[in-house]
Each structure stands twice: as C-alpha cells, then as structure tokens.
Amino acid sequence: MSDPDVTPDAPSDLPDSDLMENVVGLCKRRGFIFQSAEIYGGFRSTYDYGPLGVNLLRNVKNAWWEAMVQRRDDVVGLDAAILSPPAVWEASGHLSNFTDPLIDCRKCNQRWREDKIDGVCPNCGSTEFTPARAFNLMFKTHAGPVENEGAVAYLRPETAQGMFINFVNVLQTTRKKPPFGIAQVGKSFRNEITPQNFVFRTREFEQMEMEYFVPPAEAQHWFEYWLDERFSWYTGLGIPADQLRLRHHGADELSHYSAGTADVEFLFPWGWDELEGIANRTDFDLKAHAQASGERLEYFDQVANERYVPYVIEPAAGATRTMMAFLLAAYHEDEIAGEARTVLRLHPKLAPYQVGVLPLSKKETLEPLARSVLTSLQPHFMCDYDVTQSIGKRYRRQDEVGTPWCVTIDFDSLEDHAVTVRDRDTTEQVRVPIDQLVAELRSRMDQA
Amino acid sequence: MSDPDVTPDAPSDLPDSDLMENVVGLCKRRGFIFQSAEIYGGFRSTYDYGPLGVNLLRNVKNAWWEAMVQRRDDVVGLDAAILSPPAVWEASGHLSNFTDPLIDCRKCNQRWREDKIDGVCPNCGSTEFTPARAFNLMFKTHAGPVENEGAVAYLRPETAQGMFINFVNVLQTTRKKPPFGIAQVGKSFRNEITPQNFVFRTREFEQMEMEYFVPPAEAQHWFEYWLDERFSWYTGLGIPADQLRLRHHGADELSHYSAGTADVEFLFPWGWDELEGIANRTDFDLKAHAQASGERLEYFDQVANERYVPYVIEPAAGATRTMMAFLLAAYHEDEIAGEARTVLRLHPKLAPYQVGVLPLSKKETLEPLARSVLTSLQPHFMCDYDVTQSIGKRYRRQDEVGTPWCVTIDFDSLEDHAVTVRDRDTTEQVRVPIDQLVAELRSRMDQA
Numbered sequence: 001m002s003d004p005d006v007t008p009d010a011p012s013d014l015p016d017s018d019l020m021e022n023v024v025g026l027c028k029r030r031g032f033i034f035q036s037a038e039i040y041g042g043f044r045s046t047y048d049y050g051p052l053g054v055n056l057l058r059n060v061k062n063a064w065w066e067a068m069v070q071r072r073d074d075v076v077g078l079d080a081a082i083l084s085p086p087a088v089w090e091a092s093g094h095l096s097n098f099t100d101p102l103i104d105c106r107k108c109n110q111r112w113r114e115d116k117i118d119g120v121c122p123n124c125g126s127t128e129f130t131p132a133r134a135f136n137l138m139f140k141t142h143a144g145p146v147e148n149e150g151a152v153a154y155l156r157p158e159t160a161q162g163m164f165i166n167f168v169n170v171l172q173t174t175r176k177k178p179p180f181g182i183a184q185v186g187k188s189f190r191n192e193i194t195p196q197n198f199v200f201r202t203r204e205f206e207q208m209e210m211e212y213f214v215p216p217a218e219a220q221h222w223f224e225y226w227l228d229e230r231f232s233w234y235t236g237l238g239i240p241a242d243q244l245r246l247r248h249h250g251a252d253e254l255s256h257y258s259a260g261t262a263d264v265e266f267l268f269p270w271g272w273d274e275l276e277g278i279a280n281r282t283d284f285d286l287k288a289h290a291q292a293s294g295e296r297l298e299y300f301d302q303v304a305n306e307r308y309v310p311y312v313i314e315p316a317a318g319a320t321r322t323m324m325a326f327l328l329a330a331y332h333e334d335e336i337a338g339e340a341r342t343v344l345r346l347h348p349k350l351a352p353y354q355v356g357v358l359p360l361s362k363k364e365t366l367e368p369l370a371r372s373v374l375t376s377l378q379p380h381f382m383c384d385y386d387v388t389q390s391i392g393k394r395y396r397r398q399d400e401v402g403t404p405w406c407v408t409i410d411f412d413s414l415e416d417h418a419v420t421v422r423d424r425d426t427t428e429q430v431r432v433p434i435d436q437l438v439a440e441l442r443s444r445m446d447q448a
Numbered sequence: 449m450s451d452p453d454v455t456p457d458a459p460s461d462l463p464d465s466d467l468m469e470n471v472v473g474l475c476k477r478r479g480f481i482f483q484s485a486e487i488y489g490g491f492r493s494t495y496d497y498g499p500l501g502v503n504l505l506r507n508v509k510n511a512w513w514e515a516m517v518q519r520r521d522d523v524v525g526l527d528a529a530i531l532s533p534p535a536v537w538e539a540s541g542h543l544s545n546f547t548d549p550l551i552d553c554r555k556c557n558q559r560w561r562e563d564k565i566d567g568v569c570p571n572c573g574s575t576e577f578t579p580a581r582a583f584n585l586m587f588k589t590h591a592g593p594v595e596n597e598g599a600v601a602y603l604r605p606e607t608a609q610g611m612f613i614n615f616v617n618v619l620q621t622t623r624k625k626p627p628f629g630i631a632q633v634g635k636s637f638r639n640e641i642t643p644q645n646f647v648f649r650t651r652e653f654e655q656m657e658m659e660y661f662v663p664p665a666e667a668q669h670w671f672e673y674w675l676d677e678r679f680s681w682y683t684g685l686g687i688p689a690d691q692l693r694l695r696h697h698g699a700d701e702l703s704h705y706s707a708g709t710a711d712v713e714f715l716f717p718w719g720w721d722e723l724e725g726i727a728n729r730t731d732f733d734l735k736a737h738a739q740a741s742g743e744r745l746e747y748f749d750q751v752a753n754e755r756y757v758p759y760v761i762e763p764a765a766g767a768t769r770t771m772m773a774f775l776l777a778a779y780h781e782d783e784i785a786g787e788a789r790t791v792l793r794l795h796p797k798l799a800p801y802q803v804g805v806l807p808l809s810k811k812e813t814l815e816p817l818a819r820s821v822l823t824s825l826q827p828h829f830m831c832d833y834d835v836t837q838s839i840g841k842r843y844r845r846q847d848e849v850g851t852p853w854c855v856t857i858d859f860d861s862l863e864d865h866a867v868t869v870r871d872r873d874t875t876e877q878v879r880v881p882i883d884q885l886v887a888e889l890r891s892r893m894d895q896a
Contacts, residue, residue, distance in 0.1 A: 031621030039741040040535040051524035073833040076499035087488040173479030293487040385521040
C-alpha cells in the first residue's frame with residue numbers, strides 16, 4: 001500500500017543558504033563528514049569521511065569506475081604514486097606555472113592572494129603591500145634521510161601526469177590502440193590559499209580522471225563524445241538536468257595545454273560551479289615528457305605505417321565535490337501524513353545503505369529471524385540494522401540518510417516467512433517472501 | 449570436456465629466488481606493477497599499479513571491506529585525511545618514538561641506519577661514524593602560504609590515529625556500543641631508510657586497519673577472536689594454510705602501547721614475514737588523545753551505569769604486501785598436453801579479470817555476437833576482450849594473469865546461441881547457453 005499523504009516536494013523552494021546549512025548540518029549530525037582532527041580544534045580545510053560519508057564516497061568512485069573502466073573495453077585503470085620526483089613536475093609545467101600570486105601586507109605582515117583582496121588588507125586595512133610573488137601550490141616534502149635538494153618530492157597536484165608518464169608501459173602491456181584511455185581514482189593535494197565551501201575546495205581531495213588517447217584528426221569528435229558521456233553520467237545517477245550545464249571556456253581562460261575545454265557545472269547554493277573539466281589537451285603532455293625524458297612517447301600505427309603522438313581528451317572530475325553535488329541535489333523536505341520529513345533522494349547505487357533491516361520490536365522472538373534476514377542480505381547490499389525507537393522514527397532516520405528500502409520483520413513474519421519492503425520515495429509498502437527478498441531488491445536496484 | 453594432460457603443479461619446487469624473479473618479471477611484463485616515474489630513471493621504492501595491478505589491488509581492498517565492514521553490523525567505515533597536524537602525532541607518540549637511529553660516516557659523509565650496517569661504511573669502508581641520531585620516519589610538509597612551524601603538517605604514517613580521534617564522532621552518529629569497530633583503507637607514508645623487497649616495504653603504501661573497541665575485561669577474548677578471523681580471511685581467499693603462520697610477539701618486541709601482539713606471517717621467498725599485525729592496544733591511544741585534547745574519549749554504559757575507556761583490538765594489514773602474497777601464492781608453472789604454462793591460481797574474487805571474452809576468429813561474422821556477450825557480462829564482471837592470435841595463446845595469456853573463466857564465441861555460437869566456458873584450473877570446457885551465462889558465472893563465483 002502507498003501512503004496517500006506524501007506531499008510532492010520542491011527542493012528549489014528552499015533558500016540556497018538554508019539548503020547549504022541543512023546539508024552541512026546533516027553531514028555532521030549523521031556522520032557523513034567531520035572536520036579533521038576536530039578534538040584538536042580542527043585542521044582547516046581538511047575533512048574526514050565518517051561511516052555514512054565513506055560509503056557514499058566509495059559508491060561515487062565505484063559508479064565512476066564502473067562506467068569508465070568496467071563497462072568499456074577501450075579504457076584500463078591505473079593507480080600511480082602520490083609522491084613524485086621534481087622531474088615530472090618540471091616537464092608538466094607545474095613547477096613554473098602552478099602558482100598563485102601572493103602579497104604581504106607591509107604593516108601587519110599577513111600574507112594574501114593578490115587576486116582575492118580588494119587593495120586593502122582584510123586584517124589591518126593597510127594599502128601597502130610587497131610586490132606579488134608566485135607561490136607554488138604543490139606540497140613539498142623530502143624522501144630519504146637527508147633534507148637536501150636531491151631528496152625533494154612533491155605530493156601530486158593531479159593524477160593526470162601518472163597516466164602520461166606510464167603511457168608506453170600501458171601500451172606495451174595491454175596492446176591497446178588509440179582511441180583508448182587510462183583511468184585513475186586517487187588523492188591529490190593542492191596548497192590552496194583560499195580553500196572554501198565545505199568539501200568543494202580543499203587542500204586534500206580526490207580525483208577521478210581519465211586520459212583518452214586518440215589520433216589527432218579525431219580529437220574534436222572524441223571531445224564532443226566525452227562531453228555527452230560525462231554529462232549523462234551525472235543525470236543517470238539522479239542529478240536533475242536543470243541543475244547541470246556545460247560551459248565552454250573562452251579563449252582567454254584556456255590552460256596553456258588546451259585546445260578546448262568545457263566544464264560540467266552544477267548549480268551549487270553559491271551559484272554555478274565546476275564538477276568536472278573536459279579538455280582537449282592536444283599532444284602537449286606526451287611531447288613535454290618525451291622531450292624531458294628522452295623517451296619516445298608515441299604510437300606506431302602498423303596499418304597506416306605511421307608513427308604519431310596521440311592527442312588526449314581528458315574528463316577530470318572531483319570525487320569529493322561530486323559527492324557534495326549528489327548530496328545537495330538529493331536533499332528534500334516533504335510531508336508524510338502531515339508530518340515533516342527530511343529525505344535524501346540518492347540513487348540506490350550511491351546511497352550509503354541500500355537496505356535498512358528493522359525488526360518491529362526489540363523482543364527476542366524477532367531477533368533470530370531479523371538477524372538471519374540481515375545475514376542473507378549483507379553479501380549483496382550495504383545494510384543498516386536498527387532496533388531502537390519506534391518503527392516510524394526508524395523510517396525517518398533511514399529516509400534522512402537516503403536508504404532506498406527498509407525491510408521490516410514483524411510478528412507475522414514468523415508465520416508467513418515474509419517481510420515488508422518499504423520504498424523511501426513513494427513510502428509504498430509491499431510484502432515479500434524472505435526467500436525472494438534478495439532477488440526482489442536486486443531487481444529494484446537494476447531498474448533504478 | 450576436460451583436458452586429460454594437466455600435470456599437477458608443485459609451487460614449492462620452484463627455488464625461492466626463481467619464484468621472486470618470475471613474479472616480479474610477470475608484474476612488469478603484464479602490467480601489474482611499474483616503477484614510478486620510470487621514464488625519468490625511476491623514483492626509488494615507489495611503485496605505480498598498472499591496468500592489472502589496479503584491478504587486483506582494488507579486489508584485495510574490496511574483499512577486506514566486504515569481510516570487515518559490509519558483512520558485519522558491528523563495524524563501520526571511515527576515511528580520514530592523510531594530512532594531519534602535529535598535535536595528533538605528539539599525542540600518539542609518533543613525534544618522539546617513531547624513529548630510526550642514523551649515523552653519518554665521518555670519511556665520506558654517507559648516512560646509514562646504524563642497526564643495518566656492520567660497523568663498516570658500505571660506501572668507503574671507514575669505521576668512523578658520528579653518534580647515532582634519532583631520525584623521524586614521518587614525511588613533513590607545510591600547509592598554507594608560509595613555511596613556518598605553525599604550518600607544519602605530516603603525512604600520516606598509519607591510518608589508525610584517524611579512527612581514535614574520531615571515536616566520539618562515530619559513537620555519537622552511529623549509536624554503536626562496544627564491542628564495535630571502525631575500519632579504514634587508505635594510504636600511509638613512512639620515510640623508510642631501507643625500503644626493500646619490491647612492494648613489500650615501500651615509502652608510500654596502503655593499509656587496511658580496523659580498531660575494535662571493547663570493554664577492557666573482554667579484550668583477551670576479542671584479541672583471540674580476531675586472530676582467528678584474520679587468519680581465516682587469507683586462507684578463505686586461497687593462500688594455503690602451510691604458507692601462513694601466527695607468530696606471537698615476545699615481551700621484548702611489544703610496542704609501547706601493546707599488551708599483546710601477534711603477526712599473521714606469510715612464507716615469502718626471503719622467509720617468514722609480516723602481512724598483518726593484530727594488537728591489543730589497551731586504552732593507550734584513547735587515553736593519550738583524551739589527555740592531549742582535553743576531550744572525554746569514553747563510553748557510558750547505560751545498563752551498568754558505568755563510564756569507561758574501551759580497550760582496542762587492532763587488526764592492521766598492509767594492502768600492497770597482501771597483494772604481493774596473493775601473487776606469490778598463486779604463481780604456478782604446470783604443463784598442459786606437454787606444453788609448459790604459467791598460471792596464477794588467484795581466487796576469482798581477486799583475479800584482475802573474472803572473464804576473458806574470446807571470439808574464435810577475427811572475422812566480422814563473429815564480432816557482433818562476441819561484443820553483445822561482452823556487453824551482457826560487463827555490468828557483473830571485469831572482462832577482458834581479446835581477439836589477437838590463436839585461441840591457445842589467448843588461453844595462456846589469460847591463465848598467466850589469473851582469469852578464472854574464458855568464454856569463447858565460435859561459429860556454432862551463431863547457430864546454437866551458446867558459448868564455451870573454459871576453467872583456468874581444470875581447463876575443463878563446457879557449453880553454456882548465452883542467456884544463462886551471467887547466472888552460470890555468478891554461481892561459479894559464489895561457490896569459489
């Protein structure tokens with residue numbers, strides 16, 4: 001039966017500032033995201049993903065991997081190291097170009113990003129500053145027992161270079177031919193001077209990047225192909241199309257390596273902002289590394305008897321900010337039978353828990369059966385087992401964190417060997433025999 | 449039909465040095481593991497995981513997560529930041545205790561680990577050294593625009609502390625009660641002076657750690673419980689029990705925080721060495737962080753009306769070295785019909801590809817059907833699609849990287865809508881209708 005009193009919600013009715021505040025509050029209250037080292041006063045702009053957040057973040061990354069690697073035979077994966085020697089970043093241009101302009105206030109000595117202040121020191125109001133210096137955004141450390149120049153290593157500011165410098169390794173071991181891609185999910189680090197907007201821009205963050213190597217003449221075709229593919233990935237996982245847009249970069253904002261870039265943008269509470277950049281990086285990176293290393297980073301096309309340096313189309317997404325977009329788009333407040341509820345309408349593939357297993361009562365008579373239902377579901381789904389408070393309150397708790405299905409074991413279950421499956425969005429409840437439960441939920445999952 | 453000529457193999461017949469050399473060679477040749485920044489001469493003791501390695505490593509981590517988080521309702525996940533402020537490592541003891549003794553040769557100025565050389569400089573033969581200095585193994589960097597003391601951050605040398613400092617956050621957001629655990633998979637960094645044995649000991653590595661919080665009186669019980677659980681995890685995924693052992697630490701090798709530690713050791717080619725340590729960390733960590741932060745890191749037991757600091761049982765495994773153990777244990781050489789083959793007998797859950805999809809011929813008549821078989825399998829399994837060279841060579845290629853099942857599409861398939869499924873270990877081949885293929889492979893997977 002379905003609940004007749006669900007009021008359709010209108011997320012856009014929430015003022016943007018409330019939406020942001022509500023989602024950040026939910027993240028803390030329910031264990032999605034904590035500030036890092038909170039008991040020590042916090043470590044600014046660094047976050048820890050709690051029990052629900054780690055599930056959601058894993059699901060986002062796994063959904064990307066499934067779409068970009070598992071379901072394709074033209075893309076393979078890679079997992080390159082975070083620590084890397086200066087030679088890589090010299091060739092890529094990061095050592096000289098990956099900088100922000102910083103100035104010091106001559107009165108109070110505070111340091112600022114020149115392009116982010118308005119000519120007046122936000123600390124003391126002085127207008128006297130040192131000339132701007134280029135501040136490199138890469139985190140620097142030392143590997144080995146001596147802290148000298150030869151021991152310098154950088155934390156990668158992007159995963160992309162790991163794919164370029166392994167281009168020949170991958171070519172030789174996989175026998176792939178252009179067009180083919182190398183995909184990677186992993187952490188990157190940027191010493192941002194002005195991290196902001198919760199997990200949107202942080203110093204430590206996670207990327208999902210793919211470098212797609214193509215014959216130069218096909219670059220424009222594949223650029224457009226990947227714009228479509230990547231836009232569809234977000235809508236397919238539940239972000240409404242009207243909260244997404246593609247924005248092509250103007251000639252003046254293109255990176256030095258790019259012949260064309262477009263961003264997939266999401267309508268964040270503070271306005272449109274980037275989830276992912278799709279760039280035609282040309283042959284810039286392979287040529288730069290070939291020149292710096294002396295290795296041939298080329299492909300020999302045996303059919304055409306032709307050697308060439310492939311162009312690269314790069315869809316580069318931020319996992320943590322994408323997770324944030326999914327949370328913002330999923331957040332709704334509606335009413336059930338006159339009672340307000342908060343519900344995360346997350347795609348079942350993304351929800352931290354797919355199934356809430358709820359014995360109607362704490363009484364010992366129900367527990368063995370409830371536990372056996374739980375055990376039968378766990379190999380297939382992330383499950384939460386919740387026995388405390390009323391069933392209504394438990395439904396609300398699961399709604400609030402996006403659990404698409406609740407399975408309730410009641411006293412009838414002992415007789416009819418069936419359970420009630422409740423749907424998060426419609427609140428519809430149906431009775432399902434226990435021995436068909438896995439198949440029923442799998443089928444709902446496949447249809448989502 | 450099965451191949452009558454498979455000769456049972458005896459992995460222990462391989463001399464250890466050959467086994468190591470063969471596995472390292474296979475890793476490079478087939479794209480499991482590359483040296484980092486290889487085109488720049490390599491970055492010592494840092495490795496990149498190639499297309500097959502990243503699949504295997506993901507599978508190892510996912511198998512751990514499934515066993516430790518997904519299939520349990522007493523353990524939740526966490527994903528804490530790598531960058532962390534000094535306060536955390538001061539409280540944990542890492543700033544003062546996590547050191548190696550280093551000495552400098554007075555003649556050639558080379559720096560060495562005192563306990564690793566034999567009184568004579570390996571470089572110049574001198575016996576004159578400076579007194580030993582304690583060298584901290586944590587990687588240090590600076591966050592923010594000024595490189596001063598206040599900006600110091602460390603790359604975590606273990607994931608464990610992220611769980612301790614979030615203990616109250618997790619308690620409050622999940623309502624778990626001891627005994628319960630917090631699990632984490634992620635990278636850690638140690639500035640090892642003597643990294644060695646391929647990916648066994650590296651400066652950047654990946655951990656799989658779980659902190660299990662228990663009432664102090666139950667600590668010994670849970671310590672033994674986790675010894676059993678963790679030992680079984682390795683054997684359940686295919687490591688023969690005679691290549692594993694539990695070794696209890698003597699009182700003289702216990703860490704400062706430990707009331708008891710045992711290692712799960714694997715028989716590596718260089719001898720028994722650690723895969724995982726299971727420690728009774730007592731209440732050392734929670735008390736240390738409580739004292740340093742001023743926060744109460746305790747549990748209030750409402751039934752007993754009692755407040756206490758839980759003890760912690762920690763199973764802490766290395767993901768990368770565990771992957772290496774799975775590779776070493778899986779490596780076999782045998783004979784099929786008088787022909788030598790190399791085969792990785794990896795558990796199907798761990799294999800980089802579960803299924804090789806092989807059209808018998810490159811002819812265009814087979815390709816549409818072969819591709820439709822591939823597309824139907826990809827949502828469920830990691831698949832490799834291989835069309836080059838003879839079917840026998842392609843079987844060998846799949847055997848060598850551990851693919852448990854090959855699906856061959858031949859000209860009969862166009863008529864009978866069935867394919868041949870070949871088993872890696874037995875080489876047995878059976879005909880399976882295409883519309884039952886997913887179910888057949890799923891069932892083999894579940895039974896593995």
